[in-house]
Amino acid sequence: MRVLVVEDHEELAVTVAAGLRREGMAVDVALDGYAALDRTSATDYDVVVLDRDLPGLHGDDVCRSLSHGDRRARVLMLTAAGTIDDKVTGLGIGADDYLAKPFAFAELVARIRALGRRSGRALPPLLVHGDLRLDPSIRVATRNGRRLPLTPKEFAVLELLLSAGGAVVSAEQLLERGWDEYADPFTHTVKVTISRLRRKLGDPPLIETVPQAGYRI
Structure with a gap:
């Protein structure tokens, strides 16, 4: 899942990002706010965690811009103002969920994952292919x-790969969805990760390389 954390308190932003x-x-x-719009115009995020009280371009204006655009990202608005009226206002301008500060990190994670499941094509709670099972909610994968x-x-x-339902997923798509902005697109990161994954999945092989296209289950 690709997430953008928009928070003007740098220490908090870095801490939340590291935890996620x-x-x-x-x-x-x-x-x-301006940096947030630049990033969302260049990257297809699943969830944007948006502080409401941003300097410069207010979080409300960022939220309105995202809600009026052709986006797939869901917006989780964070704010120190947690009254019912504040929540109603936040949801009314396009936020998908609302969490008051201070918040429990476990709740933040749960809300992000819930929004992530709503950001694109609806997926079953359990991804299954033969004897391979993956449960995104508890982050567990089993084979046989x-x-x-x-x-x-x-x-x-x-x-x-399982979410693609047998369709080919390119290395660029895997890099876009599975890594953050610091990933070097010119390295063999995806190839190395696929190789390690194949070894852990064991036999018979499940991941097919499609020449000049990518990978599929």
């Missing part, structure tokens, strides 16, 4: 009943 990365998400950070010891990136790649 530990949860297996690909996370970018923007420190103001055996739990697979996957890293967050390996899990993300496997989830993307």
